[in-house]
Amino acid sequence: MKRGFPIFKKMIISVLTFSVMLVFSACGGEAKEEGGTFLSLINDGTIQSNIEESFEESYYDKDELEQAILEQVDDYNNQAGAESITVKKVEVKDGVALAQLIYAGAQDYAAFNQALFFTGKSGEAESAGYDLNVVLSSVKDSQDTMGKADILALGDEKLLVTDISDAIKLDGKALYISDNVTVSSGGKTVRRTEDGNKIIYVVYK
Incomplete structure (x- = not known):
């Protein structure tokens, strides 16, 4: 095993989203953050996690990285009793x-990554115990707002509730958002701001 990998492997096993991946220097001192991680919500309900991070091969081994990920996914699928997660690449x-x-x-994303993550109908969110007593503002007009009653009265629109900080590519466009959300790519990508509440709400269609 190459020097430094036990620390790196521990980070992968505990997070496996690389959202705050630490790449250690040769002396084991300083670390830095790298970007490139995002989620894509697919129309069929599946979620793709795209993880792209700095990886110094002189300290870490690609095969061991892959094996660590595969082992964690296999453990989860065995406990779930289904192929709930697949490693695409x-x-x-x-x-x-x-x-x-x-x-x-x-x-599955929420359970595997130990994160708060919901996407679906607002009624399902309430039944699952999510707090919908919030005020959301229109992406087009911040003066246009909706509260809990409006959220529960939504029709075809979907609701995203999460506490992750990665960029999320929606299978639609953001219509209403909480005040701790930034929107880009014509409403197709949302992300939590660094300040404010850690839980974000997005109504999209």
Whole structure:
């Protein structure tokens, strides 16, 4: 095993989203954050996690990285009794590691990553115990707002509730958002701001 990998492997096993991946220097001192991680919500209800982070091959081994991910996914699937998560790709190129995982649904993503994550109908969110007593503002007009009653009265629109900080590509466009959300790509991508409440709400269609 190459020097430094036990720390790196521990980070992967505990997080496996690489959202705050630490890449240690040769002396084991300083670390830095790298970007490139995002989620994609697919129309069929599945979720793809795209993980792209700095990976120094002189300290870490691609095969061991892949094996660590596969072991964690296999453990989860065995406990779930189904192929709830699949590893689509793990590769290292030009000092960058890329991993793509496909989750069967929001519940699997939330459970595997120990995160708060819901996407679906607002009534389902309330039944699941999510607090919908919030005020959301229109992406087009911040003076246009909706409260809990409006959220519960939604029709075809979907509701996203999460506490993750990664960028999320919606299978639609953001219509209403909480005040701790930034919107980009014409309403198709949302992200939590660094300040404010850690839980974000997005109504999209």
